[in-house]
Amino acid sequence: MKRLRKFIEKNISGKKVLGLFILTNLVYTFMLTVTVPKTMEFSNGMKLLDMMPTGYDLNYVSELFNSLGEIGRETYLTNQIPVDMIYPLLFALTYSLLLAYFLKKLNKLNSPFTYLCFIPIFAGIADYLENSGIITMLKSYPDLTEISVKTTSIFSLIKSISTTAFFIILIIVLMKLALKTINKKKSSAHKI
Template sequence: MNKLRKIISENLTGKKVAFLFLLTNLVYAFMLFVTIPKTVAYSGGMKLLDMMPQGYNSEYVNELFNKLGEEGRGVYLFNQIPVDMIYPFLFGITYSLLIAYFLKKLDKLNTPFFYLCLVPLIAGIADYLENIGIITMLNDYPDLSITQISTTNFFTLIKSLSTTLFFLILIVIIIVVGVKRFKWK
């Protein structure tokens, strides 16, 4: 943990955090406006597994993969997933640093609040595990097992919960920083 704390502390310049924030959101925007719509065009409007924060079941996965067809599954596998293999790394690093940046402003970085920086990293790891599950299912379709689907769904839920928790933490920290600044002036 001390190694991670050191790496985070060494990279807490406003310029680095701002650059990573911009890069992360450009990649996310590319997925939202290019690769996801391109894939969804084959699904008849069904949401992709990556975009289902409440999870999914085997019926949904089979229906989605069937509607995507061979070409749509290929687009999912070779267009959407490659970009989504970059995003979790950027999400985890960027938002971990963002929380650390604001904690430093509150003089709380070297306290147990530092562990809040782990939440985006957990979300990023869960996103990778979800992607690996989706890749496996796309390659194995139509021979999908309940275990495959359940395991991938589990990581989707962990990703969604940790991402939501991250945004809640970030909002609270930003409010505290704002209140502190307002009181200081």
Template structure:
């Protein structure tokens, strides 16, 4: 853990963080505007598994996969999943960098706060495991097992929970920085 926090402290330059942030969000925008809608064209309005932060059960998975049909399931495998195998790495690196960048702007930073930068890394790892589970279920459909659904759903929940906590932490840090920026001005 110490090595990770030292790496984050060194890699928080504004330009690096900005470039990674932009690249990550370009990939995310591509998923939101192209690959997810292309897959959802076959879903009859049902959400994709990646987009269910509270998880899902066997019935939901079977209903979705049945509704997608052969072409929709193939679209999920060949269009959405490949891009979603790039995004978690970019998310983990860039969002850890974003938080590290802003945390190091706080005066008298307790180095233990840099451990919070691990949240997007946890989300990224969970996203990969979720993706592997979705690939496995798509490839074994219609014989999807309750166990595979439960494990994949659990990692969907971990991904969304870590992401939510991350953004809450980031908002708190930005609010603290905002107040600190405003404080000297109000004294003048």
């Protein structure tokens, strides 16, 4: 925990955070506009497992993998998954540093609020575990097991819950920062 906290404090310069933010969102946009649509060309309109925040069951996975066919499953494994092995690290780094950057602006970085910066890291780890599960299922298809599907689905749920929680926290922090800025401007206007 201390090492991670030191790493965050050392790397929250505006330029680093902005650079990471741009890179992370370029990778995310690439997934949404290139690799996901390329894979979904084979899915007959069914959503990919990474795009199902509420999870899935054995029937859905079987139906999806069947719809994808051999070429679609191979595309999922060799196009979508490799990019999605870069994104969780970028997400974890970028958003923990971004939140730390804004907490520092609120003078809250050296408080228990710092632990909120670990939520994106938690989401990134869940994303890696989800990806590992998807890889395992794609490679073992058609021999899918209830346990592998349930485990992977749980990691998908953890990823989506922690990601949602993070963005709610980020919005609250940004609102507090906006209020602080407005109040500072009002008080300096009164002094004139």
